[in-house]
Amino acid sequence: MRIFLGNSSAAFHASSTQPTTVVHHKNPILYNNPSLKWPQKSLIGALTGAISFGLLISSPSSIALDSPSFQRSPPSTELSPNEYCREEEREERSETAPELVTNDGIVEEAWEIINDSFLDTGRHRWSPETWLQKKEDILGTSIHTRSKAHDIIRRMLASLGDPYTRFLSPPEFSKMAKYDMTGIGINLREVPDDNGGVKLKVLGLILDGPAYTAGVRQGDEVLSVNGVDVRGKSAFEASSLLQGPNETFVTFKVKHGNCGPVQSIEVQRQLVARTPVFYRLEQTENSATSAGYVRLKEFNALARKDLVTAMKRLQELGASFFILDLRDNLGGLVQAGIEIAKLFLNEGETVTYTVGRDPRYQKNITAETTPLITAPVIVLVNKNTASASEIVATALHDNCRAVLVGERTFGKGLIQSVFELHDGSGVVVTIGKYVTPNHMDINGNGVEPDFNNFPAWNEAMKHLSECHMLRPG
Numbered sequence: 001m002r003i004f005l006g007n008s009s010a011a012f013h014a015s016s017t018q019p020t021t022v023v024h025h026k027n028p029i030l031y032n033n034p035s036l037k038w039p040q041k042s043l044i045g046a047l048t049g050a051i052s053f054g055l056l057i058s059s060p061s062s063i064a065l066d067s068p069s070f071q072r073s074p075p076s077t078e079l080s081p082n083e084y085c086r087e088e089e090r091e092e093r094s095e096t097a098p099e100l101v102t103n104d105g106i107v108e109e110a111w112e113i114i115n116d117s118f119l120d121t122g123r124h125r126w127s128p129e130t131w132l133q134k135k136e137d138i139l140g141t142s143i144h145t146r147s148k149a150h151d152i153i154r155r156m157l158a159s160l161g162d163p164y165t166r167f168l169s170p171p172e173f174s175k176m177a178k179y180d181m182t183g184i185g186i187n188l189r190e191v192p193d194d195n196g197g198v199k200l201k202v203l204g205l206i207l208d209g210p211a212y213t214a215g216v217r218q219g220d221e222v223l224s225v226n227g228v229d230v231r232g233k234s235a236f237e238a239s240s241l242l243q244g245p246n247e248t249f250v251t252f253k254v255k256h257g258n259c260g261p262v263q264s265i266e267v268q269r270q271l272v273a274r275t276p277v278f279y280r281l282e283q284t285e286n287s288a289t290s291a292g293y294v295r296l297k298e299f300n301a302l303a304r305k306d307l308v309t310a311m312k313r314l315q316e317l318g319a320s321f322f323i324l325d326l327r328d329n330l331g332g333l334v335q336a337g338i339e340i341a342k343l344f345l346n347e348g349e350t351v352t353y354t355v356g357r358d359p360r361y362q363k364n365i366t367a368e369t370t371p372l373i374t375a376p377v378i379v380l381v382n383k384n385t386a387s388a389s390e391i392v393a394t395a396l397h398d399n400c401r402a403v404l405v406g407e408r409t410f411g412k413g414l415i416q417s418v419f420e421l422h423d424g425s426g427v428v429v430t431i432g433k434y435v436t437p438n439h440m441d442i443n444g445n446g447v448e449p450d451f452n453n454f455p456a457w458n459e460a461m462k463h464l465s466e467c468h469m470l471r472p473g
Contacts, residue, residue, distance in 0.1 A: 185209020292319030331387025
């Protein structure tokens with residue numbers, strides 16, 4: 001078996017259907033990456049998502065996500081349907097109208113995001129009371145320049161003692177575009193409808209992006225993409241349908257506002273993200289068996305789509321098992337990692353548990369469908385395998401779908417959300433943590449592999465067999 005534990009080139013490349021990356025005003029993007037030199041890596045921010053782009057959670061501090069116009073109860077006084085629609089539209093416009101950005105306002109905006117969402121995982125004794133006192137101390141001073149406002153935010157975040165909660169200047173924030181999940185400059189979120197189902201609303205979009213230029217606005221409902229009805233689909237599914245190659249066109253229908261007209265809109269995609277997937281077919285020594293080798297460099301907006309392309313192609317070429325190389329993969333979009341893990345799991349199996357201050361952040365994330373890949377998997381990991389990579393590795397390992405080979409992983413089990421402030425800067429905030437299906441806390445611990453060196457095939461299969469025998473039920 002010619003498998004190298006060092007870096008190697010790939011013979012095949014996944015199709016580069018790369019969407020445009022965008023940033024979303026006040027939109028949380030679920031992100032997990034341990035590197036503190038983030039801007040140098042030209043990242044977004046998820047989950048489109050994010051980094052969320054409609055990923056695991058939404059932020060209670062986000063105006064775009066929690067506008068009362070999307071969660072309003074019927075008014076107490078009776079209005080005709082037309083009057084009700086006009087009333088909602090009027091209130092929505094007033095709530096989302098642009099405001100003059102002041103230096104004090106930018107600082108207070110950052111303070112509120114921390115107040116609503118920050119999860120103190122390092123026992124720094126953060127409390128709402130001490131944080132309120134900090135606000136009173138800071139806003140009692142005069143902030144004459146935007147530069148001073150940014151410096152105050154940096155010091156304010158540094159006082160939390162969390163290395164992952166930090167400030168991003170406008171140029172740094174703009175580099176995060178490659179994590180857009182749609183490619184046309186919008187962020188979708190699932191919103192409950194009156195019939196117990198869900199509808200997809202635009203709850204974040206970039207000014208001057210393709211969708212905005214074409215007339216899409218916050219609060220619009222997306223009804224279909226290229227003729228495919230997306231009502232009842234997840235935000236991730238709809239975002240995947242919107243993706244496509246650079247400079248190609250996509251047509252989608254939107255319902256403007258709550259009661260406005262339905263319009264068919266065609267926009268041209270733009271590219272920022274590059275495929276993170278490289279693959280080849282490996283022949284095993286002294287055997288006719290072939291292995292599909294897939295290297296995944298990071299979890300960006302293209303990760304799942306291009307990984308599916310690679311896996312299907314390798315299956316067509318005759319791969320009987322797979323090697324998923326996650327070495328030096330520092331993470332990226334949380335939702336991309338979760339959706340990739342689901343490709344290997346049976347319906348109902350746990351991908352990960354999430355924990356946060358808000359009950360909405362406390363979830364058991366499970367696979368909803370049958371797996372795309374049922375063949376055995378060997379996952380390569382090292383000390384730089386972190387965050388979303390650890391979610392994938394432990395999801396496959398704990399569900400007896402894969403053996404882990406290499407070194408102990410980095411050990412970052414925290415989830416960050418990236419928020420854009422009104423002046424184009426941003427804050428990265430730790431809002432939660434994840435726990436493996438076997439209830440192991442990865443953060444600060446990492447994951448010990450099953451084998452340090454690449455095992456013989458019969459050893460790997462024996463390990464997977466014993467794992468299945470030990471599973472409850």
